Amino acid sequence: MLVGLTGGIGSGKSAAADRFAEWDIDVVDADLASRAVVEPGMPALQKITEHFGEQLLQADGSLDRAELRKIVFANVEERKWLQGLLHPLISQYLQVQIAESSSPYCLLVNPLLLESGQGSWCDEVVVVDVSEEVQISRTMARDDNSRSQVEAIVAAQLKREDRLAQASRTLTNDGDLAHLYRQVDALHRALLAS
Secondary structure, eight states: EEEEEEOTTTTTTTHHHHHHTTTEEEEEEEHHHHHHTTTOOOOHHHHHHHHHHHGGGGGTTTBOOOHHHHHHHHHHHHHHHHHHHHHHHHHHHHHHHHHHSSSSSSSOOTTTTTTTGGGGGEEEEHHHHHHHHHHHHHHHHHOOOOOOHHHHHHHSSHHHHHHHHHHHHHEOOOOOOOHHHHHHHHHHHHHOOO
């Protein structure tokens, strides 16, 4: 069984995924895949630097992801170009990892699960839900980004109500970690029983 886990930036997807991992569930993370496909020497990194320029490379030859994020969240066409390049590569990488999973079910964590179409791969779609204001405040504190930059990221993501409409299950992360973990634990037991 493949279980998709998604939610907007700052919703607590990583905390929920970490808890599933504590139950020895294989976690396949699209953020890790997105880093792997743009490592130095990978064809995608060369295409990105050809398109955006060498200034996106750090001294060690790796991608300056923060600088790229500023560009693509300020320009819809550039974001679409980047997604067109990376989404097929990320999907291929994820499918290999999912196929290698050996736990009772596999958890696919992707902030763009629904936007990328990967939700259709999943037997269950779990949304980690919080209010937009909580997303913004958590992300500003975590990433040291300006409010306007975080708001631009939130605005570029699927709207909260659209994400919830596509969920088969929801984790509400408006409390502390213990509150989230209790929900994850209950969901884990339900998934094992299904």
